[in-house]
Every structure is written in C-alpha cells, then in structure tokens.
Amino acid sequence: MRGAKSAKWVAGAIVVALAATACGGGDDSAGDDMNKGKADPNGIVTAQLSEPQNPLQPANAKESQGSRVLRTIFAGLVDYEPGTGKLEYVNAESVTPNKDSSEWTVKLKAGWKFHDGTPVTAKSYVDSWNWSANIKNNQTNSSWFADIVGFEDVHPEKGDPKSDKMSGLKVVDDNTFTIKLTQPVSYFAYKLGYDVWAPLPEAFFKDPKGFGEKPVGNGPYKFVSWEHNKLIKVRKFAGYKGPNVAKNGGIDFKNYTTADAAYSDLRSDNVDWIEQVPTTALTNYKTDLGDRAIDEPYSAVQSIVPAFYTKQFKDIDPKVIQGLSMAIDRQTITKTVLQGTRTPADSYVAPGVLGYKKGALGDIVKFDPAQAKKLIKDNGGVPGNKIQIQYNADQDHKPWVDAVCNSIRKSTGVECTGDPKPTFQADLDARDKDQVKSMYRGGWVLDYPVNSNFMRDLYGSTAAGNTSGYSNKEFDKLSSEADKASSIDETVKLYQNAEQLLAKDMPAIPLWFYKVNSGQSKNILGKIEYGQDGDPIFDTIQVKQK
C-alpha cells in the first residue's frame, strides 16, 4: 500500500509542475507598445551572434556570424536597397562600366576616413583586394576576385603565386581606380556589395593577424572589443560620412550556446534580437511575443537535386523530374511540418532578387498527384522506381525530408526514403566525391541580388557550386550571352529566359523559400528592418529611451 501512496504523490508533483508550465506565456505579449516612446540615439542594441569561425578580415567571413559583425564595421562601395535589390552607392560616388562591361571605373566619395583617422583612398581598395585574393593569405572568399584580370597570378591553381598584384586593378588618382575583367559581366557592380570588397587601412598590412582580432574599418560602427565566445562590442563612429549613419549608439553581439538559451533571454529582455526562434518554441512564439514576433521572407531557396552522374538520373527524361516535383505537396508541408517557416517555391530564383518572376515555374511546382503520376509513367518512370534524398542529420532536415518522401510515395507510388549523413561535413564530402546515391538536399542563400546568382552559379556546367554533374550547353550559352548584355536590365531578362529553359530541363526541384522567424525585445522602438540575407539592418534599429 505504501508503494501506491508514494506513486500518487509523485503523480501529484508532476501535475503541479505541468500546471506551472501551462500558465506561462500570454502575459508577455501584453507588454508596452513597441511603437510608442522616444528613441535614444545612444542606446545600445544587443544582438545574438555565435563565435565567428575566422578572424575578422573582410574576405575571410564565409559564414554569417563573422559577416554580421564585419558589415557593421565596414562600408563597401555599394549596397542594395532592401526589398527591391536596387543598387545604392555607399562609399562610391559612381561605379561605371565601359561599353561592353569589361572594364569598370570606380570613383570614391572624397574625405572618408578609417576609424584610425587614415584616409580611405583608391589604394585602400586595390591593396585590400590584392591581399585578399592572394592564395598565401588563406582568405576563404578569395575566389570572389576571379573575375579580375591577373587573378591567376596571385591565386594559381597549383604552386606559388607569381605576383602579389592583380594586373587588372589600376589606381588612377586618390579617389579613382579601374577594374579590368577577364570577360564582360554586366552586373559586376552588384557583386561589389559583398563584404569581401571592403577597403583596408594601411595598418592592416603590417599585422593582418592582429587586425583580425581588432579590425579597423570605414563603416558606421567602430570596433571596440572582442571577448571570445562571449561578446563583441561595436560603437557608433562619429566621423562616418555614409548615407547609413547609425540610429543607435552601438551594438553588443552576445554569444549563445543554443537557440533556446537565446530565446529565453529575449523573453526576459536580456537580448534585443535573436537569430532564429528555436524549433521547440515555433508553435507559440507569436503568442509569446505578440507584435514583437518577426516573420519575414529572405532570399534563399531549398531544393532537392538529382545527382546526374548516377545511373538513375544519367539519361532520365526531365519530364519525370517534373513529375516528381508535382508530387510534392509544398503548401501542406510548409504549413504543418515546417510550421510556417518557409513559403512554397515557385521559381528557381528567390523573391527580393532582381529578375524574380512570380510563378516562373508555373504548374511544375503545383501539387497535382494525377498529373505527376502520368508524367512519370508516360516518360519511362524512375529507374528502380525508388529514390533517396541525402541530407545531413546534424540539422533539422529529417522532418521535411520524410514529409516530401511521403508525399511522393503517396501520389506516385515511387518509393522514397531519406539518406541521412551524420554531419554536414560528411554530406558535403559525399557530394564533392560524386557519391550521392540518388538525390540530395541543396540550399542557396543569395550572394548578390541578381537572378544569375541563383542560376549560373549553381547550374552552369563549370560553376564551382554545381556538384550534381548537371550540364546543359544551351544554358551555358544563354548565360554567357546574358553576362555580356549591354545593360543589367537586359541581363536580367535574358536570365529569365534561361530560367524557362531550366524549367524544361529540371536541374533541381525547388521546394521552398526561407523566412526569418525571430523576435525583438521590448527595448526596441518600432519593427526591425531586414536585409535580403535575413539579417537585420543594424544601423536603422532604434532603442527606446529608458
């Protein structure tokens, strides 16, 4: 009898604990109105950040974390207008191409200074690019300079560099320099918005490694301190001359071990912005945070990609792949399994990018089981009648892979299973070595907001981002024609035509576009604005006066 009694007491305790859990949430959203109050121009924003994987050098931030900090410290030549992807000049007065867009002239706004007081000149840019492109300096983004004449001298495929300067870069005067490209690229100015193209002060070249710990930039914020794995501080730079002067006093980037830890700090207003709501809180974060919940699209796409070197897909009729695409119920999966964190894809190009055309893929991405079954059956079927989708199990991919497989199996009868690899590294390894058995998960976040970035850089026969073995001569020809077009509008249009070609040939099955699911604290005035890469535009954030 005693045993039974104790068991009851235990049960009672659990009920109490559950009740305590259940009454949580709710009252948080009733907090003060986020649009009321005055802005404090010296207020400090605290934001989530994981430890950057590399020193803070402009061409060394492959991952989003280092890049988030660098973007506040440096101001590049150009930037993109959020939402439209239109080009805006920042440090540049103008960036103009010659007739065939193979040589570009950059004029700088005069009188800019680095945070250490030294002037920003044409030389600051040219030296920076030459250094970053040099293979010896181990910058992870060094290949971004590959368009420039003389790149292979500083970055040879084998052996030591022949020179430490790219011959395509010429300083004309203090505020002017020219860039010669190996072939015409009409949208080259758009590429210049990326972090790697930042200028570097002379102090950098004396001690690049030390600089990576204590960067000196020319941007709206100046670097203050970096406590590893804990905190990076940047403060407003009073001498900043650019258009995007900071509306707050600075940013404290705080490190969190898990998304859960960050989320609970957001709820208690210990951090003002977090990267992503943890999966465990996705169902209730909108009630937890009310108006302060953030649900914004950004320019990234997830797809499943057939490995065209496999026997299965080598000689497949693209119509079969179209059939597979139509067998996936994107609407339902994004709503249920993915809990509204993505929106169904209707194009190879993500929205917010120049040249995105709503519904570009038409019926191919519409869920139509009958038509899907027919397309697959009439065009030879899937060899083996079985596909596998490779993904990395160290991230949250399993639920949607299973859902996609389920959808395909139910609507077409093609057997479909997930093929998990333990880590992202192992997943990449299999892709690089052409060992994918059937299909794999592919993801792409924009580098620059032009549709070519979502096509040529992924599906061009020789593109380094093309790991599926896809090759289409007609597409290659079209894209090189588009790159040589006389204007950016023309380029974008030609790439839109190329997209229709891809729709017929199906190098990949686009699934959905990404959304930021995040939140902001009660200390922030108004809603935080977002850039196209899903990161906040930090200089526009306003902090409430206390």
Next chain:
Amino acid sequence: MGRYAARRLLQMIPIFIGTTLLIFLMVHILPGDPVRAIYGDKAPDPAQIAQIKREYGFDKPVLEQYFHYMLNLLKGDFGSNLAGRPVADLMAEAFPVTLRLTLLAITIEIIIGVGLGAWAGLRAGKAADTGVLVFTLTVISIPVFVLGFIARFIFADELGWLPPNVQDSTSYSQLFLPAFVLAMLSMAYVARLTRTTFAENLRADYIRTALAKGLPRRRIIGVHLLRNSLIPVVTFVGTDVGGFIGGAVITEGIFNIQGVGNLLYRAIQTSEGSTVTGVVTVLVLVILLINLLIDLLYAVLDPRIRYA
C-alpha cells in the same frame, strides 16, 4: 605511499600516449573535411582549400601529423584551431568556467546528498526514509535536460528570481541554478549510497563497541559512522568530478555556459581535430589525477588501507 604515487604517475605515461593516439585517429576518421566544410553549400575553391591544408599540415600522413602534434605538445604547444586561435587560449577560457561550475555542483551534491542520506539512514524504515527514497527516485528518473528546462522556467521565466542564462561565468550566484541542476542527479545517488552504508554500518560491530564504551552519540555518528560510510561515496563523487569537467554538455548548453563541454561539442561538430585532441588530453590527465587522489583518500579514510 610515496612510491605508490610515483608508480601510479609513471603508469600515466603509456595511458596518456595511448588515449591521445586513439583520439587523434578517431578525429581523423570522422567523415568529411573540416576545411571543405567552411564553404558549405557555396562553391568551394580547391586551390585555397589545398593551401589551407598545407598550412595546417593536413596533407601529411596521419601518423606524421600525430608525431608533430606530440612533439609540439612536449614544448607546451597545443596547436591552433582553424580560425587560427591557439587551442591553449581556448582551453584557458573554458576550463576555469567549468571548474567553477563543477566545484559548486560537487559542493551542493555532497552537502545535500550526504545530509539527506545520513538523515534517512539513521531513520531506516521510517517515514523520513521513505520520503527520501521517493524524492531521490523522482530525481533519478527525470532526465537532466527536463530538469534544466523546468528549473529555468520556474525560477527565471516565471518567478524572475534568477537570470535565465549565465551572463557572467565568474558570478557564483548566476552559476547556482545550473550547478544545482547538474548536481541533482548525482545528489540523489549520493543520498542513496550514504543511506545504505549508514543503515548497514549502524549494525556493525564497531558501532556496538563504541556504544558499549559509552561514547556520545554525536561522536559515534560524526566520526566512526560517517568516516567509514564515506568510502563508496568518495569513489562516486570522484568519478563525478571527472564527468562534470568533461561532460556537462547538456547543462552548459541550456544555461548558456561557455565551458569545456560546450567547447568540445562545437569542436566535434566542426571536426576541429586539434581542439578535440587538446581538450581530451587535458581531461585524460585530470581524470587520471583524480583517480589517484581518490585512491590516496581511501587510506586517509580507512587507516587499514595501506599502499606500498
């Protein structure tokens, strides 16, 4: 005793070499390439990857890499991670944090665990004993992450007594909640262990003798009974110290503590060989030393145990 300690210290050398070699090989055979992984979904740059690998010596055969690693280790150089930061620095940041957390947790574990156990052991079979049994069983059956989330939810999110996360890892008041959660499970085991040995030893001959001698009850319990009952507890707590230092990954994750567990976890995820090997090497040393210390403590607790 001195000779015994010296012999044990000498035995550590082959164990040390063996474990480091094993870890080194294991990290090496992890699938995937950490340098390639920097590029993720984006286009990799084979020339740059090759250059970075050359710089870190990844292009050499694994045994040669190990030999170089050990050679540098003898010079006190743990190498550096892929971001170019010395592993020694990373460890100097993480170990003090974890050490503080461990000390706090062990203190909580010993005070509450031994206290509860002694209390229950002296009242074996009575209501207090049952109460402690139920309590410890409950604690043992709840996984640590559930405990962590519930504790944070109640004390931080709802009551607001404590910050939900550790902001400053040098503050003992902020470390209290995670240390408590970390200590809970072991505390329950310590209580059970203490209770059993207490109840058992109460009936031992030497206690009866002490009682017959007319010693005060306080001295019987505090000196004779406690000291003799602590041997299994010391063994348990000792292994726990090693476990806490190396494996508080879950608790550190929940409460945002940038300690050893977290460092190791991230290093394994990114296949950072030098960091993993460095941390594990230090952990191996720590655990070997703690084991030696426990064995020496036996002799202190029980004078009949002698080492020669």
